[in-house]
Amino acid sequence: MARYFQEKSTIARFGGLFSFISILLCTSLPIQAQTSDFTACLNKLQPEAQKAGVSNQSFKRFTTNIVPDMGILEKLDYQPEFKQPIWDYLAALVDEQRIQEGLQNLALHKNTLNQIQKTYGVDPATVVAVWGVESNFGQTFGKYPLVQALGTLSCYGRRQAFFQKEFFAALRILQSGDIAPDRLVGSWAGAFGHTQFMPTTFERLAVDFDGDGHRDLMDNTTDALASTANYLAKNGWRSGQPWGFEVKLPDNFPIAGEGRKKKRSLQTWINKGLTDINGQPLSNLAPASMQAGLLTPAGANGPAFLVFKNFDVIYSYNAAESYALAIAHLSDRLKGEGPFQTAWPTDDLGLSRTDRVTLQKILLNKGHDIGEADGLIGSKTREAIKAEQTRLGLNADGRAGQKILRALLQKN
Known part of the structure; x- marks a missing residue:
């Protein structure tokens, strides 16, 4: 996605320790001291902002009386240790609810999307898929005032230089009048709007x-939709070409060293014995000269895909292969194609958003303090799941999967 991507690598041992100490020091300061320190930082940034095209008048207008949000630093430096398996990730992002809402939006915005396709060459289903994953079709923008969030990240924590550029850009957007100050809200890292730029x-x-x-x-x-298509087009979208497709691998096919970046001609893959998922020749799906990489997100025993340039373009929106696969798969579902045919290598599949809400309602009824049943699996929900898994004699990993949901439904 066209937003700040959270780094996958863990913080270096000592760097993380120093960062943790700095967070403790900042969050333990009295609010007045934090505000004073923040104001001093903003004052130091004002000359740089002016060089970057933000007038002194605009800087003062949009930063006066803002206070730092120190809670953001925890999100910057300490991501949750719980890592979703890809079947959990896709189960929530490409569920029946999102598919149906996507189809409704394709119909509602048909004329606009057709005009966008004529202008930028990006098909409607892909544009709507990005919209659906990024903000649930405009239903979830994020709640953080961008000037406050980016101002905080410009003065505290890691990557201050990066966030200062985004901070100055946010101020220039307000200065231009494109978006009103009270409407410029989004994620803690600065992404905003229907498709999170x-x-x-x-x-x-x-x-x-x-x-x-x-x-x-x-x-x-x-x-928003046109800007998304423009983003994809500028990053190399190839009109009329597929992002990729699911394939069938020969038995014991070696996948070591293969991946999205290691492109080979489709003819090479044909020579290696790959077919489409139904056993038909790959030449039926794309020209033999097209370059494709082999993607196996769950290993050799899970679904396998040949991915082309357009998959890389989707990946550029938010540098994560699971994210790109979600967009690509949702776009296919919106075109009327079915789910992946190869099963994920697990006996405990993930939950749709509806199922997640059902699970949370059960946990609430059992007295667990997890907040609202919103379908978002946070730390409180995972702790409650662990408690119930322990009680039921299941592996207490805190994961919201089909097993714990079925077990709780049977016990209710």
């Missing part, structure tokens, strides 16, 4: 597609 990405690639004089990704669906 970072401020610098907005400046480079957002478009005023309806010609009203403003580039608005918050309240103008037309601009």
Whole structure:
């Protein structure tokens, strides 16, 4: 996605320790001391902001009276240790609810999407798939005021130089009048709008597609969808070509060393014995000269895919293969294609958002303090799941899967 990607690598041992200490020191300071320190930092940034095109008047107008949000630092430095298996990730992102809502939005915005395709060459299903995954079709934008969030990250924590550029870009967006100050809200890391652009990405690639004089990704669906297509087009989208497709591997096929980046011609894969998932020749699906990499996100025993340039373009939106696969798969489902045919290598599949809400309601009824049943599996929900797994004699891993849901439904 066109937003800040959370680093996969863990923080270096001592660097993480120093960062942790700095968070403790910052969060333990009295609010007045934090605010004073933050104000001093902003004052130091003002000359740099002016060099970056933010007038002194605009800087003062948009930063006066903001206070740091120190809770953001925990999100920056300490991501949850719980890592979702890909079948959990896809179960929540590409579920029947999202598919049906996606189909409704394809119909609702048909004329606009067709015009966008004519302009940028990106098919409607892919654009709508990005929209669905990024903000649930405009239903989940994020709650953080961007000036406050990016200002905080510009003064504290890691990667301050990176966030300062985004901070200045956010101020320039407000200065231009494209988006009102009270509407510029989004993720803690600065992504905002229907399809979650970072401020610098907005400046480079957002478009005023309806010609009203403003580039608005918050309240103008037309601009947001067109800007998404423009992003994909500028990153190399190839009109009329597939992102990839599921394939069938020969028995004991060696996958070591293969991956998205290691492209070979489709003819090479044909020579190696790969077919489409139904056993038909790959030449029926794409020209033999097209370059494709072999993606096996769950290993040799799970679904396998040959992925082309367009998969890499989706990947550029948010540098994670699981994310790109979710977008790609959702786009296929919106075109009427079915689920992956190869089963994931697990006996405990993931839960759809509806199932997650059901699980949380059961946990709430059992007295667990997990907050709202919103389908989001956070630390409190995982701790409650662990408690119930222990009680039921299951592996207490805190994972929200089909096994714990079935067990709790049977016991209710």
